[in-house]
Amino acid sequence: MLDQTTNLGSRLKDPALLEERAFVAGAFAEGEGGTFEVTNPARGDVIARVADCSRAQVARAIDAAAAAQRDWAARTGKARAAVLRRWFELMMEHQEDLAVIMTAEQGKPLAESRGEIAYAAGFIEFSGEEAKRIYGETIPGHQRDKRITVIRQPVGVAASITPWNFPAAMITRKAGPALAAGCAFVARPASETPLSATALAVLAERAGVPAGVFSVVPSGRASEIGREFCENPTVRKLTFTGSTEVGRLLLRQAADQVKKCSMELGGNAPFLVFDDADLDAAVEGAIASKFRNNGQTCVCANRIYVQSGVHDAFAEKLAARVAELRVGDGLEEGTDLGPLISPEAIGKVQEHIADATDKGARVVLGGGGDDMPGAFLRPTVLTGATQEMAVAREETFGPLAALFRFETEEEAIRLANDTIFGLASYVYARDIGRVTRVQEGLDYGIVGVNTGLISTEVAPFGGVKQSGLGREGGHYGVEEFLEIKYVCTAV
Numbered sequence: 001m002l003d004q005t006t007n008l009g010s011r012l013k014d015p016a017l018l019e020e021r022a023f024v025a026g027a028f029a030e031g032e033g034g035t036f037e038v039t040n041p042a043r044g045d046v047i048a049r050v051a052d053c054s055r056a057q058v059a060r061a062i063d064a065a066a067a068a069q070r071d072w073a074a075r076t077g078k079a080r081a082a083v084l085r086r087w088f089e090l091m092m093e094h095q096e097d098l099a100v101i102m103t104a105e106q107g108k109p110l111a112e113s114r115g116e117i118a119y120a121a122g123f124i125e126f127s128g129e130e131a132k133r134i135y136g137e138t139i140p141g142h143q144r145d146k147r148i149t150v151i152r153q154p155v156g157v158a159a160s161i162t163p164w165n166f167p168a169a170m171i172t173r174k175a176g177p178a179l180a181a182g183c184a185f186v187a188r189p190a191s192e193t194p195l196s197a198t199a200l201a202v203l204a205e206r207a208g209v210p211a212g213v214f215s216v217v218p219s220g221r222a223s224e225i226g227r228e229f230c231e232n233p234t235v236r237k238l239t240f241t242g243s244t245e246v247g248r249l250l251l252r253q254a255a256d257q258v259k260k261c262s263m264e265l266g267g268n269a270p271f272l273v274f275d276d277a278d279l280d281a282a283v284e285g286a287i288a289s290k291f292r293n294n295g296q297t298c299v300c301a302n303r304i305y306v307q308s309g310v311h312d313a314f315a316e317k318l319a320a321r322v323a324e325l326r327v328g329d330g331l332e333e334g335t336d337l338g339p340l341i342s343p344e345a346i347g348k349v350q351e352h353i354a355d356a357t358d359k360g361a362r363v364v365l366g367g368g369g370d371d372m373p374g375a376f377l378r379p380t381v382l383t384g385a386t387q388e389m390a391v392a393r394e395e396t397f398g399p400l401a402a403l404f405r406f407e408t409e410e411e412a413i414r415l416a417n418d419t420i421f422g423l424a425s426y427v428y429a430r431d432i433g434r435v436t437r438v439q440e441g442l443d444y445g446i447v448g449v450n451t452g453l454i455s456t457e458v459a460p461f462g463g464v465k466q467s468g469l470g471r472e473g474g475h476y477g478v479e480e481f482l483e484i485k486y487v488c489t490a491v
């Protein structure tokens with residue numbers, strides 16, 4: 001173990017949560033592929049060497065899941081709920097340690113990491129409660145001697161591939177509902193952020209999740225593990241969060257076995273501010289949405305459309321608020337914006353800024369050229385953005401607030417929908433008729449009305465168009481892990 005790892009461990013009340021091994025079939029194990037390095041994006045130093053699971057090791061985790069699932073699925077919903085409740089409680093008891101681990105590997109400020117742990121634990125809690133309510137149905141028979149019943153059963157072994165931007169919540173948002181439904185689960189975390197996942201495994205074991213029901217297989221070989229999940233017939237459900245590009249690839253690979261898939265893919269969220277909006281609230285909403293996780297979420301406002309009558313006032317207020325945001329190491333209290341996940345991620349933001357300014361946009365604050373070391377980037381606000389710019393077509397995934405001007409409601413809806421994506425969208429207005437028309441006109445899976453924060457474990461999160469398939473959260477999330485069986489009985 002490296003010095004920095006030891007240092008990180010010494011910050012924890014429970015150093016056993018800092019786990020570099022994989023969790024396969026109920027046991028912590030070294031990686032058959034050796035190890036891969038995890039770095040702290042705020043400093044660029046190596047903080048851990050984590051087990052690099054081989055494809056064969058992942059196959060064994062899948063076999064163990066299949067074996068463990070039979071008993072897990074046979075338990076009552078109440079019994080599964082009790083285990084999930086304990087897992088939730090342990091996450092909250094260790095919230096601070098889990099947050100420190102997350103910030104060290106991901107970079108987000110501690111306050112956001114604490115928030116993510118509560119959010120992540122919420123999925124385990126909520127899904128566990130839903131385990132008791134996996135109801136069937138009776139349907140009046142189509143003939144005098146026929147009785148029709150519908151039952152819901154677990155889909156089988158589920159496997160996940162998740163990104164680095166929410167190292168805990170993207171796993172629990174899938175694993176919680178899967179376990180509630182009676183599935184066993186194999187999680188492959190992003191190679192940048194495996195430590196939050198292995199810490200979850202430590203707590204799952206302590207909570208009494210049976211051996212094999214939840215495995216964590218970190219690996220530096222994403223495409224190999226993706227192939228195993230798609231080609232191994234024991235995996236009946238693949239659930240992925242990440243880029244649309246990788247989502248498409250996994251869908252193609254999963255097609256050969258007609259595997260059930262949930263895909264939570266890229267976004268390009270429009271944030272509409274109308275003339276009648278409460279401007280101060282709209283500015284706060286834009287800050288919350290745009291700069292959460294330093295702009296690195298698929299629901300971050302990517303295109304801020306402001307109606308002409310309030311455009312200049314909004315731009316001025318927004319720039320003033322953004323100027324107050326403190327950039328720094330997420331482990332230091334008071335930091336508002338941590339580093340980006342990697343120096344490469346900075347490149348994409350800078351490209352978007354350069355492309356926009358080349359095409360006529362004006363930088364109001366920031367600008368991307370900076371002498372800060374590491375993966376840091378000061379936030380930028382620019383005006384005069386248009387649909388032709390890269391920032392209008394692709395998600396920036398960074399701290400760039402691009403303002404577009406519009407005149408009419410129809411134009412705003414048209415511009416907002418002018419994208420292949422359809423995950424989250426936001427509207428600030430006070431006229432109830434306008435709000436209703438706009439929320440109905442937006443081709444998105446999620447609409448925030450007069451709020452910039454829409455994420456919660458109780459609601460169905462997911463997108464339309466190329467933003468994905470399926471929903472996560474609430475009872476909808478559990479349904480993604482259930483099959484419907486119709487039974488026709490002659491009496």
Ligand SMILES: NC(=O)C1=CN([C@@H]2O[C@H](COP(=O)(O)OP(=O)(O)OC[C@H]3O[C@@H](n4cnc5c(N)ncnc54)[C@H](OP(=O)(O)O)[C@@H]3O)[C@@H](O)[C@H]2O)C=CC1
Pocket residue numbers: 161162163164165188189190191192219220221222223224225226227241242243244246247249264265266267297298395396397
């Ligand atoms: N919808 C969302 O929430 C997210 C969207 N994105 C978008 O994607 C862009 C790129 O980010 P990035 O992190 O590279 O996203 P990716 O889609 O590449 O990565 C997401 C996950 O998929 C894994 N992965 C990558 N390639 C494959 C493959 N061939 N088969 C199986 N799994 C694979 C990654 O592994 P590994 O970590 O080893 O690369 C990671 O665990 C961002 O700028 C953003 O626009 C990114 C993250 C989340």
Ligand SMILES: O=C(O)CCCC(=O)O
Pocket residue numbers: 163165166169170241296297298299455
């Ligand atoms: O960006 C993502 O990966 C989606 C998760 C965002 C959220 O849950 O709010």
